[in-house]
Amino acid sequence: MTASIAGLGITEMGRIYGKTATNFGADAVRRAAADASIELNEIDGLLISGGVTDELGLPLAQELGLTDLALLSVMQSYGSTAGAMVQFAALAIEAGQATTVACVFADAPLKERVSTGASYAQANSSGVGWEGILGSTGVNSANSLYALAANRHMQTYGTTSEQLGSVAVAQRAWAALNPLAQMRDPITLADHQESRMISSPFHLLDCCLVSNGGVAVIVTSGERARDLAQPPVDILASAQCHPGHFMRRNEDFGLVSGAAQSGPKAFARAGLTPSDIDVVELYDCYTYTLMISLEDYGFCAKGAGGEFVSTPGVLGPDGSLKVNTGGGQLSSYYMWGMTPLSEAIIQLRGQAGARQVDKHDTALVSGNGGVLDHHSTLLLGAGR
Numbered sequence: 001m002t003a004s005i006a007g008l009g010i011t012e013m014g015r016i017y018g019k020t021a022t023n024f025g026a027d028a029v030r031r032a033a034a035d036a037s038i039e040l041n042e043i044d045g046l047l048i049s050g051g052v053t054d055e056l057g058l059p060l061a062q063e064l065g066l067t068d069l070a071l072l073s074v075m076q077s078y079g080s081t082a083g084a085m086v087q088f089a090a091l092a093i094e095a096g097q098a099t100t101v102a103c104v105f106a107d108a109p110l111k112e113r114v115s116t117g118a119s120y121a122q123a124n125s126s127g128v129g130w131e132g133i134l135g136s137t138g139v140n141s142a143n144s145l146y147a148l149a150a151n152r153h154m155q156t157y158g159t160t161s162e163q164l165g166s167v168a169v170a171q172r173a174w175a176a177l178n179p180l181a182q183m184r185d186p187i188t189l190a191d192h193q194e195s196r197m198i199s200s201p202f203h204l205l206d207c208c209l210v211s212n213g214g215v216a217v218i219v220t221s222g223e224r225a226r227d228l229a230q231p232p233v234d235i236l237a238s239a240q241c242h243p244g245h246f247m248r249r250n251e252d253f254g255l256v257s258g259a260a261q262s263g264p265k266a267f268a269r270a271g272l273t274p275s276d277i278d279v280v281e282l283y284d285c286y287t288y289t290l291m292i293s294l295e296d297y298g299f300c301a302k303g304a305g306g307e308f309v310s311t312p313g314v315l316g317p318d319g320s321l322k323v324n325t326g327g328g329q330l331s332s333y334y335m336w337g338m339t340p341l342s343e344a345i346i347q348l349r350g351q352a353g354a355r356q357v358d359k360h361d362t363a364l365v366s367g368n369g370g371v372l373d374h375h376s377t378l379l380l381g382a383g384r
Contacts, residue, residue, distance in 0.1 A: 003090035004225035004383055005233040007036030007218030008345050013333040014182045016212045017112050021055040024214030025106035026063045032102060032216040037229035040064060043218070045071030045098035047089060049081040051107025051336060060104070071098040078369030079283050080240065080258075081105070082337030083376025087238035089219035099220060105338045106214030142285065143207065145371040147199040150288040152254030154201065159291070159306035161201050165192035167287035168205045168330055170315035175327025177317065177355035182209055183331040206287045208329035215338035217345065225383065231349045232383030236362070237270035239263070241375045257289075258375025259296035259366060266377040274298045277379075278359045279347045280321060281340035283368040284328040293366050294323070322347075322357045337367030337376065348382040 009031030011024050019027075025048070033040050046069055050056030057074050061067075071092050075081050082105060089101035153159050169189055175181035187205060195204040225232035241258035267273060274297055284290040291305040299321065300308035308314060314321055326332045326343035333339060344363040346352045360382060367376040 002222045003093045004222040006225040006228045007032040009216040011214045013213035021106045021108045028214035028216035029102050032218045036218045045101030047085040047103045048074045049105045077374040079336045080367035080369035080374040080376035083367040083378045090235045101219045104216035108212040110212045143199040149254035157303035163306035163310040164287040165189045166310040171328045172331045173316045175331035178326045181327045181332040208285045209334045211334040215335045233348045234381040234383045236379040236381045237266045239265035239377045262375045262377040263297045270379045277364045279363040280323045281344040282366045340365050
């Protein structure tokens with residue numbers, strides 16, 4: 001039987017001050033264990049991912065009082081790490097290396113009386129030596145690097161800012177139904193176009209939030225998950241892709257993401273196709289990232305992403321494709337790859353309240369790390 005996700009823990013999220021990443025991480029694991037109705041000492045595996053502040057590490061095990069662990073590691077492939085952690089946890093369980101693995105992400109970049117941008121900039125100071133070259137050009141942030149990628153897509157395929165804005169509007173409509181979301185006030189395409197420019201072509205509303213908080217999941221065997229408190233979420237298939245283009249950009253930069261390789265592998269392993277997926281939860285650090293992921297997973301043709309996301313009746317709560325049903329990182333909360341993973345679990349359990357989709361048997365969870373440098377794909381199913 002496949003491994004399954006049996007517990008989900010989400011801390012308070014957003015501008016929550018006075019706590020460290022370790023505090024958030026420990027809280028998330030405790031909540032996930034309580035959600036599954038297991039004791040902390042039943043956890044014999046712990047996989048940890050810290051965010052941009054890089055403060056979360058192995059001491060988390062001591063914070064939780066976990067001893068004699070069979071599996072303990074810190075993992076880092078940025079926004080794709082959540083999917084990779086779940087993949088490794090499932091493999092460890094299927095191999096008999098562990099029985100109950102907690103996968104956790106936590107970060108606390110926001111500080112009181114410090115702007116959101118400044119908080120992130122302090123954590124991403126320019127490097128020295130070769131890595132300092134980016135800083136000397138002024139192209140030294142995720143905003144500017146992803147803006148280059150988006151511009152490449154626009155120049156090649158005719159994608160427009162208004163088309164990207166359709167993504168932001170649709171996700172805010174989902175967030176309005178999500179009590180966990182940080183940004184719930186509806187927005188229009190005009191609001192998107194009038195929001196200040198961050199790095200052309202990205203307006204403010206093209207860019208994700210920054211959040212303090214933590215999310216954890218408990219992975220165990222499918223058999224055991226069915227005896228625990230929550231509806232199990234089965235891990236049907238997983239795959240990774242690491243294009244490895246850091247500090248060098250080749251001829252397809254901005255035109256193809258790692259989803260083009262990890263997606264087909266995961267679909268083949270699960271015996272599924274994009275048309276079989278009920279809920280699509282994509283890493284959306286920018287509106288562009290969601291759009292190119294839809295192309296590379298095969299929900300629309302390559303280069304047609306802009307037209308696809310802006311077609312009435314496709315995205316949003318009333319749309320035919322249920323994408324980022326909690327509001328994503330653009331409007332809900334920014335917990336790297338744990339944002340799409342947590343929403344997929346909530347939907348597959350049927351616990352999403354006002355935003356619950358009618359058909360929720362299968363979900364695609366996509367993680368993206370670096371600047372299109374890393375990718376993870378999970379295919380999940382509602383356990384019975």
